Amino acid sequence: MLSMQNVAKIYRTDTVETHALRAFSMEVAEGEFVAVTGPSGSGKTTFLNIAGLLETFESGVYKLDGSDVSSLSDAKRSNVRNEKIGFIFQSFNLIPDLNVFDNVDVPLRYRGFKSAERKRRIESVLETVGLASRTKHLPSQLSGGQQQRVAIARALAGEPRFLLADEPTGNLDTQMAASVMALLTEINQRGTTIIMVTHDPSLAEQATRNIYIRDGQVSEDSSAETLSAPEAAA
Amino acid sequence: MEIGPIWRALTRNKTGAILIALQIAVTLAIIVNAVAIIQERSRLMARPSGVDEPNIFYLSSIGFGDDFNERVTIQEDLDAIRNTPGVVNAIQSNSVPLRGGGWSMGLQTEPGSESESSGVAVYFIDEHGLDTYGLELVAGENFTAADVNWREPQAVEWPDKVLLTQAMAETLYPDGFMEALGNTVYINGNEPMTVTGIIKQMQAPWNGWNGVERVMLVPQHTLFGSTRYIVRTEPGQRDRLMPEIEDMLAERSRDRIIRGMTTMEETRERSYQGDSGMVGILIFVVSLLTAITALGIVGLASFSVSRRTRQIGTRRALGATKPAILRYFMTENFLISIIGVLVGAALAIGLNMWMVQAFSLTPLGWYLVPVAMVLLLIVGQIAVLGPARRAASVPPAVATRTV
Amino acid sequence: MFSYYIKLGWLSIRRNPILSILMVSAIAVGIGACMTVLTVNYLMSSNPIPHKSDQLFYVQVDSWDPNGFDENTEPVDQLTYIDAMNLMKAGKAFRQVASNRSGLVLEPSSEDERPFLVDARTTHADFFPMFDLPFLYGAGWDKSADDAQEQVVVLSREINERVFGGEDSVGKRVTMNGLNFRVVGVIDEWMPVPKFYDVTNGAFNLPEDVYIPFSVGVANQLSRNGNTNCWKEPDGEGFEAFLAGECVWIQFWAELRNEQEKEAYMSFLNAYAEEQKALGRFPRPLNNRLRNVMEWMEHQEVVEEDAQVMLWLSMLFLLVCLLNTIGLLLAKFLGKAGDIGLRRALGATKGTLFIQHLIESAMIGLAGGVLGLGLTWLGLKGVQRLFGDFLTHLATMDWVMVTTAIGLAIVSALLAGLYPTWRACNIAPASQLKTQ
Known part of the structure; x- marks a missing residue:
């Protein structure tokens, strides 16, 4: 599903060079729910950006769903993001001027679906996250948990092969966080691969696999002990 | 999107x-x-002024002193200007189109103070007038030297012949400007003048007037003390001739002032x-x-x-x-x-x-x-x-x- | 606290230099356009003789053609020679002046210098005290000089400069049109705008070069350089017939110090008109007018229509610039939401935030106003170039205009700042403190 081989990413400013990822390698199989943890500055967010094709990298090979996406053009990468990846952000990143329906609609528009198809998908996915009755609400009229559910719905609407979640519960209280985690687990159990970046060990425990990043490299990977887990989940 | x-x-x-x-x-x-x-x-x-703008300039001559003979001066001046190489023709006139100042009268087709008269701009010219201004005669004939007489400052009499522009002729004879030809029009209520020719187009000195193309040409030289010469040159000769003619006229008599040397192009510019x-x-x-x-x-x-x-x-x-x-x-x-x-x-x-x-x-x-x-x-x-x-x-x- | 706000304003202006420059120049351009046109309009409609404009009256007695008359017809705008002389002789006003524009040939005494033309006004003794002409040397002439057709002359400063090198020339002689004139006075710089005493011949012309008695002009049949209109031809040829005819060419002013004098003069005019009717003149119904300086300017529509059109367009122009500024200020203040929330x-x-942001707006306005003044100056130069001599003395700035420009700029900027400031102050303190 996802394969990174010796990926390196360097951030340069006038004075400093930061090696955010160095010879970073990892494999994620279809249907896995991977939690990526690590101290701040370890390269978690860089990994997420590269995995989500939000950033390019200096060297190495990244294969997504079997095809090499290392050196795609900007437009191609947009299309891949749109079709194969769903994003869930820590601060939800809902568009404040658009209501719930229009927010979920955003990736579908870029996908080029017909109006009826979009409507069907939006309604069904809002049903899934339990917000079917809130289509006309603006983000500011929703609680944090509800906003994140809209964001999840938006990520799911395009039926992506895998979800990238960046601290999905970081801005939520414990109760809401639990319900969001339950939702993600449910989604994973329906077959969507999930990679979740978090600093919270208790959240990481709920994933089927844990990867610990330190200094831009994978330093621990729980897949050794739980090799059978993906099959079980699938 | x-x-x-x-x-x-x-x-x-x-x-x-x-x-x-x-x-x-x-x-x-x-x-x-x-x-x-x-x-x-x-x-x-x-809007065209109707005259040959690129090649025309004009200047004023103001006589003073007791021994100044205006009539002789005008005749001699005109002869001298007309004989200058490069000059096409020259006349004495009271004004030129677009200049801003001029003379206006009223013309009517029936005599008497009850009849409505139409305002018209007056240019005093002689038999060289049409050639000097570059006007096109569409009907009738030009003045001859015999038609031209001298006008004293406070004169009230008008000559027998007059040329009208097509626009003025149409104003007087709405059925068609050709009607005017040979007909008698009345100036000052009941003084008759015969229309002996029709000019295609010429503007009055005032560009803001709604009757700007209503013009009459009168065969007279004026003895108003201050006189204006209109000079038409061959193409390209104007700028050379302007100082030449100014100097020549200034030399010819000490008893007058030559001033207001202006080209038609400048006049148009200033006018607008x-x-x-x-x-x-x-x-x-x-x-x-x-x-x-x-x-x-x-x-x-x-x-x-x-x-x-x-x-x-x-x-x-x-x-x-x-x-x-x-x-x-x-x-x-x-x-x-x-x-x-x-x-x-x-x-x-x-x-x-x-x-x-x-x-x-x-x-x-x-x-x-x-x-x-x-x-x-x-x-x-x-x-x-x-x-x-x-x-x-x-x-x-x-x-x-x-x- | 005020200086603290100024400091905050300055910091904020510096934080977005491009945006600030954009706002300042928008206001500056708007003010520049508005003030350029306003200056021209203001000068066109200014009062040329403010301290006594309501005591000077332009006299119209209607000697004109009865044809086409109805109750809305205005009397003819100048006087005939007969009427002007009769009114002068009657002398019913505190002061009265009949005058006309003429041109003379001035022959310098030295042989090397060629004769030249001067603009002349043939007028009466009262002209000088009535219109308050400032004298550099000497004074005007006496009424006796008018009656005796004395060949006396008052020179303008420029002509005195040219002919006598600027020295006190009172008592010297100058030859014009072959006549020998004695200089009685030299006037200092005098430039009434509009040239109210003779708008018939151009409201924005320059004053004349020399002033001589009206009677001298008539006696020597000097040329009339202004408008002459006749509604019927004189009876007979020659200058005498012209003077006796129904041709108007004279401007007549009367100085009437109060309402009683004005009323008395009006009834005198009406009685005069009746008298003339008895003599077979004045075929129209009684139709006389007395208008003071500003009424006369307005009636003569001294302010050019073009200038008025431009005034409206420039107001709209300023409106666009203000809309521009409102938009930019709004964007800017809302962009500072975090700062405001904090x-x-x-x-x-x-309240304090409101004042803080209004002061920032006013600072932008002040900068715009100062820059706008510069643009106004440039604009007036441009107007002069485009319109030529006609506008040279209409395109100057005085302190009234400078303060108006700065004031207008600040008021505009404050107005423009009002709504954005109000919006900014209503930002909830909490909403901006969360992350995001």
Whole structure:
């Protein structure tokens, strides 16, 4: 599903060079729910950006769903993001001027679906996250948990092969966080691969696999002990 | 990218959009009306004076002193000017078209003070007049030397013959200007004059007069103390001959002053100075205003882009390509501009109706409004291009940045 | 506190230099356009003789053609020789002046210098005290000089400069049109705008070069350089017939110090008209007018229509510039939402924030006003170039205009700043403190 081989990413400013990822390698199989943890500055967010094709990298090979996406053009990468990846952000990143329906609609528009198809998908996915009755609400009229559910719905609407979640519960209280985690687990159990970046060990425990990043490299990977887990989940 | 969500997002952030739309609206109203005025003035300025403007200049000779003989001086001056190589012809006359000052009388087709008379500009010429001014005789015949006599300062008598312009002939004989030929018209109520010829076109000295093409040519030299010579030169000779003739006339007699050496081209320029000044200012205003409005669009769009950076990043992360982001901002501007130009069209027409009433301007041409609308839409699109491109270059990774 | 706000304003202006420049130039351009046109209009409609404009009256007695007369018809705009002389002789006003524009050939005494033309006004003794001409040397002439057709002359400063090198020339002689004139006075710089005493021949012309008695002009049949209109031909040839005819070419002013004098003069005019009717003149119904300086300027539509059109367009222009500024200020203030929220959280009241942002707007306005003044100056230069001599003395700035420009700029900027400031002050303190 996802394969990174010796990926390196360097951030340069006038004075400093930061090696955010160095010879970073990892494999994620279809249907896995991977939690990526690590101290701040370890390269978690860089990994997420590269995995989500939000950033390019200096060297190495990244294969997504079997095809090499290392050196795609900007437009191609947009299309891949749109079709194969769903994003869930820590601060939800809902568009404040658009209501719930229009927010979920955003990736579908870029996908080029017909109006009826979009409507069907939006309604069904809002049903899934339990917000079917809130289509006309603006983000500011929703609680944090509800906003994140809209964001999840938006990520799911395009039926992506895998979800990238960046601290999905970081801005939520414990109760809401639990319900969001339950939702993600449910989604994973329906077959969507999930990679979740978090600093919270208790959240990481709920994933089927844990990867610990330190200094831009994978330093621990729980897949050794739980090799059978993906099959079980699938 | 469809309009629906852009429009709905716009309605949530009305104020900025309304300000831009209003700005575009007022700009359109001003531009349309300014261009209407420019057109009106240009039309006025484009009217031909009827004379050979590029090759004509004129000057005044003012005699003083007791031993100054005006009659002899005029005859000798004219002979000398006409014999100067490069001069086509020359006459003494009271004025030239566009000069601003001149003589006007009233003509009527029936004698008596009860009959309505029509105002007409008077030029005193001799048999060289048509050639000097470069006028075209469409019917009848030119004056002969025998027709020309001398007019004293306070004279009230008029000669027997007169030439009229086609426009004046038509004013007197609405059935057709040819009717005038050979007919008798009356000056000063009951003094008869015979129309012996018709001139195609010539303007009166006052370009603002609504009867500007109503002119009569009278075969007389004037003895008014101050006299004006009109000189027509061969093409290209004018500038050389002007100082030459001025010097020659000054040399010929010490008892007079030569002044007011002016070309027809200068006269036209001065005559329309107010109009061309107005046109200049309005062109400046129109361009400046368009620039200001464009800058306003740039400013507000830039701000809205920087305020929406995260949103743009999110859209990019969700799969928007760069062109899609570009299109988003262009479309947004287009929607705002459309409203602006629609309101502006109404405003422009209203303003014009009011100005037509208050300042007797001519109503604007119907096509000006749509042309200006399209133009401003294009200006808007060009103005927003910069900020929109900046928006398109927002990296998608902005979405995951924690601020 | 005020200086603190100024400092905050300055910091904020510096934070977005491009945006600030954009706002300042928008206001500057608007002010520049508006003030250029306003200056021209203001000068066109200014009062040329403010301290006594309501005591000077332009006299119209209607000697004109009865054809086409209805109750809305204005009397003819100048007087005939007969009427002007009769009114002068009657002398019913505190002061009265009949005058006309003429041109003379001045022959310098030295042989090397060629004769040249001067603009002349043939007028009466009262002209000088009535219109308050400032004298550099000498004074005007006496009424006796009018009656005796004395060849006396008052020179303008420029002509005195040219002919006598600027020295006190009172008592010297100057030859014009072959006549020998004695200089009685030299006037200092005098430039009434509009040239109210003779708008018939151009409201924005320059004053004349020399002034001589009206009677001398008539006696020597000097040329008339102004408008002459006749509604019927004189009976017979020659200058005498012309003077006796129904041709108007003379401007007549009367100085009437109060309402009683004005009323008395009006009834005198009406009685005069009746008298003339008895003599077979004045075929129209009684139709006389007394208009004071400003009424006369307005009636003569001294302010050019073009200038008025431009005034309206420039107002709209300023409106566009203000809309521009409102938009930019709004964007800017809302962009500072975080800062404002923080200040609110730290205890700033809405009122203090309001003042802070209004002061920032006013600073932008002040900068715009100063820059706008510069643009106005440039604009006036441009107007002069486009319109030529006609506007040279209409395109100057005085202190009234300078203060108006700065004031207008600040008021405009404050108005433009009002709504954005109000919006900014209503930002909830909490909403901006969360992350995002």
